[in-house]
Amino acid sequence: MASWRAAAAAYLEAGRWNQAGNITKNVAELFEAALENGLADSCEDHVSEACDSYAAAAEYYEAESPPRTQAAASCQEKVAMLSAGRGEGTQRAAEIFETLGRTALESKVSGLQKW
Numbered sequence: 001m002a003s004w005r006a007a008a009a010a011y012l013e014a015g016r017w018n019q020a021g022n023i024t025k026n027v028a029e030l031f032e033a034a035l036e037n038g039l040a041d042s043c044e045d046h047v048s049e050a051c052d053s054y055a056a057a058a059e060y061y062e063a064e065s066p067p068r069t070q071a072a073a074s075c076q077e078k079v080a081m082l083s084a085g086r087g088e089g090t091q092r093a094a095e096i097f098e099t100l101g102r103t104a105l106e107s108k109v110s111g112l113q114k115w
Contacts, residue, residue, distance in 0.1 A: 021060035028053030054078045
């Protein structure tokens, strides 16, 4: 994982947000796969690492110019889904889902206003 994170950091330094987001999302997917396949030593640590990595990837996608809002929303949804499975994470999941819903609604409404 250290090599993946170092590669993401190098892309961040170069201002290549999309590539940093892709690598960070891959890291999150590796943690999630370890959970699903029962390879994780500490389930809670892997969930936390996956959530943090997905959240970071979402931030990187949003920093891209123009922002990759769909990719960012996909990562935020993963954070919400993983958080929902944790006792203390349900509030965080609800907040993320609410934000995603508002964003989608605003996007649809602004698209209709062009008519």
